[in-house]
Amino acid sequence: MCIGRFVFGIGGESLAVAQNTYAVSWFKGKELNMVFGLQLSLARIGSTVNMNAMQPIYDSIAKSSAFADAPSYQVLGVSLYIAMFTCLFSLACALGLAFFDWRAKRILKTSAATTGETITLKDMKTLLLSGKLWLICGICVAYYVTVFPFVGIGLVFYEMKYQMPHATAGIANSLVYILSAACSPVIGFLIDKSGKNIFWVMAGTLLTLGCHALFAFTFATPFLPTIIMGVAYSVLAASLWPLVSYFVPENQLGTAYGIMQSVQNAGLAAISQLSGSLVDNNGYLILITFYLVSPLTPVSSQHPQ
């Protein structure tokens, strides 16, 4: 299983790096935040379908006459084979993209997704010494560790703190992603219109901070902070990822996004472990208080655009 998850991580995150680089190369200066919003929206539809569909798929296979006496690992295997078809669909889309890129290159007599320049060792050194890149990485990791691990343990949190039935807790937990799927393109469009990415990064961070405060210190309906968190997360994501393209030259974008994803995932790996251990040993109040402190890092590391 660990090997499978390792390969999955390499594939998924490389895809994200390539997607971001293509998006900037094709849409820079033309509603880039909206394009990122749309991309995030589709990714979040995928996460939501995954969160809500896999258990029913597993249950219906287990109940089917063909697998009535099958051990659970076989039922799981068949469920994962079904999930594999969405990966094949993704591969088909990538092949379609390659075709359009090749066609654009042929018609425009240029490389569509790159400037034709490749990164040199000197560029790499300049990039690695760029304070702005590391600040963005800091914002990215400090913010995302308060959202992805929270959603990861959210189901049990809603059940335990708010005494919600399993199904209602599942709906509450997927609301962050459902809202993000619905709002991200619209929010991306509004960010394009205002052109103030850093302001929106700060707004998204502060709103998320408020949500964690409501979760930690009140017993008011959790739907309100969850809804606000869905919107805040969309605001942050649609404004943060395009920001890289404002200061990193096009031939270094892939490397810059690669560094950003690595830092984000290193933080997520560590904080997911810490979240589990904080919940088990100290309870949810301490965990949410920890999430409250983490986004302060992005707020304090930002300065006006």
Ligand SMILES: N[C@@H](Cc1c[nH]cn1)C(=O)NCC(=O)O
């Ligand atoms: N690292 C990417 C992709 C991802 C999503 N969940 C885990 N990895 C990322 O964070 N993209 C931005 C987003 O908001 O999903």
